[in-house]
Amino acid sequence: MPDPVKAGRRRSGAPSKGDLREQKILEVLGDLLAVKSFDALTTNDIAERAGLSRASMYFYFSSKQEALVALFAKTVEALREKSRAAADDPAAPRDAIATALRRTRDHWREHGLIMRVTIDQASTIPEIGALWTETAEIFIEAITAILVRAGVASHDGPDGAPALARAVCWMIERTFYHASAISPEALDQAAETCRVVWLRAAGIEP
Structure with a gap:
């Protein structure tokens, strides 16, 4: 299960490429929630909008629920x-x-x-x-x-x-x-x- 503390943790220094991708995923999730219900949303929807493969999406978040926890923590x-x-x-x-x-x-x-x-x-x-x-x-x-x-x-x-x-x-x-x-x-x-x-x-x- 996602760790809320880890999800909301701030990182020091310049963001890495991975940090930027994670941030992009969360931004995309926020945008998608404006046009689609969370229940209807899929991890594939998020990955496609973020320009990632589904496998790459899972490298950052194992589920849409984990991504939502991270977005909420932020x-x-x-x-x-x-x-x-x-x-x-x-x-x-x-x-x-x-x-x-x-x-x-x-x-x-x-x-x-x-x-x-x-x-x-x-x-x-x-x-x-x-x-x-x-x-x-x-x-x-x-x-x-x-x-x-x-x-x-x-x-x-x-x-x-x-x-x-x-x-x-x-x-x-x-x-x-x-x-x-x-x-x-x-x-x-x-x-x-x-x-x-x-x-x-x-x-x-x-």
Whole structure:
């Protein structure tokens, strides 16, 4: 099975010929997902579009599922970095919330299709589920930190910062998931709605 850590690992130095081919495969996969469902897609489709033989394709990825894990790992790494930045944001909670949601909205605007397709496969590809859960936990930690700075008590009860942060995180995920399939304007509205909910959870007037 594919290793999510290996899939998302950054390499140092100039990319090798193999690195460039791997990158091309992932780019092609992203392009194909815009015109063909993942279930209907074959490794041969990916290989042909990438200008490789099927055998060469298998040198880089043993299956379309493994390629999708690698593409998702690459996509969510930027989201993880944004979440870590939100946790360390020294701005006032109101401003930190606005910044975090703006960055999240921009990510879904750019990568919404890949995010939706991959999340839909999480139940059948365990590595994707693990990657998404790990990414969500980073965002939950950031939301928790901002709620605590806003004065929300950090206890384990249903109204404590950790529990509220978990609910807010998954509310944001589902809201952006659906809005990204509609339009950029829908994403803007989704971001504003999530901002209001997050502020109210923090005890801050919108």
